[in-house]
Amino acid sequence: EVQLVESGGGLVQPGRSLKLSCAASGFTFSNYYMAWVRQAPKKGLEWVATISTSGSRTYYPDSVKGRFTISRDNAKSSLYLQMNSLKSEDTATYYCARRLDWFAYWGQGTLVTVSS
Amino acid sequence: EIVLTQSPTTMAASPGEKVTLTCRASSSVSYMHWYQQRSGASPKLWIYETSKLASGVPNRFSGSGSGTSYSLTINSMETEDAATYYCQQGSSYPVTFGSGTKLEIK
Numbered sequence: 001e002v003q004l005v006e007s008g009g010g011l012v013q014p015g016r017s018l019k020l021s022c023a024a025s026g027f028t029f030s031n032y033y034m035a036w037v038r039q040a041p042k043k044g045l046e047w048v049a050t051i052s053t054s055g056s057r058t059y060y061p062d063s064v065k066g067r068f069t070i071s072r073d074n075a076k077s078s079l080y081l082q083m084n085s086l087k088s089e090d091t092a093t094y095y096c097a098r099r100l101d102w103f104a105y106w107g108q109g110t111l112v113t114v115s116s
Numbered sequence: 117e118i119v120l121t122q123s124p125t126t127m128a129a130s131p132g133e134k135v136t137l138t139c140r141a142s143s144s145v146s147y148m149h150w151y152q153q154r155s156g157a158s159p160k161l162w163i164y165e166t167s168k169l170a171s172g173v174p175n176r177f178s179g180s181g182s183g184t185s186y187s188l189t190i191n192s193m194e195t196e197d198a199a200t201y202y203c204q205q206g207s208s209y210p211v212t213f214g215s216g217t218k219l220e221i222k
Contacts, residue, residue, distance in 0.1 A: 035211075037159075045151070045159060045202055047211040061210040095158060101165070101206035102149035106158040 002026040002105045004096045009110030012086055020110060022079040022096030029077035033099040036070060036081050038092035039109075046092075049081060050099055064090075086114045118143050120203050122214035128222040135190040137217045139181075139203035146207045148186035150179060153216075154199045162201070163188060195221050 008020040020036070036048040049070035050059040058070050069082040079096055091114045097103040119142040129135045139148055150163040161170040163179040166186060176191040190197055198221045203214040 044215045045204075045213040047213070050211070059209050099206075101147060102161060102204065103151070103159075104161050104164075104170075106160070108158055 002098065004098065004105055004107035006094060006096050006107045006110040009094065009112045011113045011115065013116050014086060014088060014114055016086055017082070017084045018086060018112060020081040020083070020094055020096075020112070022081075022107060024077045024079065024096075024098075027098070029072075030074040034070075034072060034079045035097045035099040035103065036079075037095045037097055037103060037106075038090075038112075039095070040089075040092040043092075048094070051079070083112070086112075088114050090114050117210055118145060118205055118208060118212050120205060120212055120214035122201075122203060122217050124217060125215070126218045126220070128220040129190075129193040130222040131193055131195060133193045133222075135193050135197075135219065137188045137201055137219070139186045139188075139214050141184045141186070141205060144183045145205040147205070148179070148181060149204045149206065150188050151202045151204065152199045153202065159202065193221070197221075 003025045005023045012018045035050040038046050038048050051070045051072055055072050067085045071080045093109040093111050095109045096107040098105040121140045123138050147165045151159040152162040153159040162173055167179045178189045181187055200216045200218045202216045
């Protein structure tokens with residue numbers, strides 16, 4: 001059974017940093033692109049980042065480019081999202097997802113609240 | 117950026133009623149994917165590559181479309197289908213989602 005378990009969310013002040021983690025199991029992690037998708041409270045879904053199987057290619061929307069960094073450790077079947085210079089508009093539940101052209105599996109999400 | 121416009125924003129349907137949700141893309145896409153999100157839960161893949169049902173999705177659901185116009189249809193609405201449905205394109209970066217259709221039971 002595919003499982004994705006996010007962790008690392010919490011309350012953080014504007015301008016500070018936070019690193020999210022996602023532990024994957026139930027599939028061969030190194031064979032799949034992975035991604036982060038977020039959802040602000042009572043809002044829709046927004047794609048945040050994608051990483052290739054080896055980690056050599058990464059993709060971001062303009063809203064987070066230069067502030068967020070996606071990475072992975074295939075030996076640990078783990079995905080990460082380093083978030084710097086956080087803004088109030090980054091407040092959201094962050095989901096880890098297994099990516100093809102679509103997002104086949106999602107974790108339960110971890111809530112990040114950016115507030116002073 | 118490809119903008120996806122979903123309609124309606126909200127709708128209510130009676131049990132047994134046929135329901136159609138639409139998603140229009142600002143530019144042509146190869147495929148459309150759909151997700152169901154129940155209140156308080158994570159999104160679930162529902163339909164991928166326009167018309168393929170994800171594992172466990174009842175066959176009263178179907179998807180169709182091409183180019184810039186796509187739809188998700190429920191042949192006969194059931195109580196458990198009440199949720200928000202999002203469309204998503206991955207044909208080009210940035211990956212984008214529609215703003216969702218909230219489907220309620222009447």
